[in-house]
């Protein structure tokens with residue numbers, strides 16, 4: 374089959390042929406034209422979601438499949454799974470589901486993350502060994518819980534000492550995998566960034582100093598804006614026994630737009646992730662793209678953060694000759710907003726056409 378339209382970000386003509394599930398940039402005789410005019414994009418990327426994670430942790434595989442289908446139907450064809458307790462490896466055999474880049478299971482300490490989500494290490498010195506173990510389960514990423522409420526002090530606090538983080542991140546890099554961490558507060562950031570972490574998730578507690586550290590170390594940021602904006606106040610309201618923690622969350626919520634905007638303005642690479650899989654429903658990447666416009670990204674940059682730029686960062690191809698034919702066709706400019714971006718005219722995954 375054959376498709377023709379405008380590519381982004383350059384707005385130049387794209388002509389692709391699809392043969393045996395792969396893209397050909399060279400004409401193929403006798404191909405059916407299935408789309409002509411409009412815009413053609415590589416499949417969208419949700420750079421922070423969870424397939425096989427529900428409100429209480431592990432899910433049935435059937436539920437994980439529905440989560441992945443919901444992502445596919447809105448055009449999210451490459452998912453960076455930021456930690457899941459369910460083994461979803463068998464989903465890789467299915468031609469109809471998005472590609473998943475896994476980060477193994479979350480690594481945390483007892484009572485220092487949501488119950489049922491993480492591998493909980495009794496002693497922090499176990500972290501490097503646990504990292505080596507999760508490196509085998511994942512697809513090139515490790516997920517740490519960087520901070521969480523410490524009920525003994527009633528506030529957010531780091532889970533790991535700086536030297537343990539340095540050893541754990543060195544171990545991950547020696548295994549050829551990158552590391553990211555859940556971080557809400559200010560205090561956990563310096564230790565993680567100085568230890569050479571590759572990415573920060575959420576990052577609501579960024580300061581000018583930690584933004585400068587991220588620039589020095591080349592650290593990326595996936596702010597999951599829709600999750601923090603929609604959920605922090607509700608979490609604070611539910612934390613009546615921990616008023617310091619609740620006040621801290623409210624303060625982070627009030628300032629996070631400005632802090633994430635400052636990080637982007639300074640030059641920290643920012644990518645789109647929804648955090649779907651517990652409080653956020655799957656299939657909302659278009660809402661995150663819209664939210665990224667609110668931190669100063671142009672419509673093209675915000676879309677790139679969920680598409681071609683994210684693919685490059687994750688080491689996955691876009692509309693390249695020989696790449697898997699994972700692409701989207703839109704008759705209307707997908708930069709217009711979620712109403713368009715969410716509803717591709719065609720979703721083509723591994724060369725198979727889906728019409729949502």
Ligand SMILES: [Zn+2]
Pocket residue numbers: 421422423455648
């Ligand atoms: Zn998450």
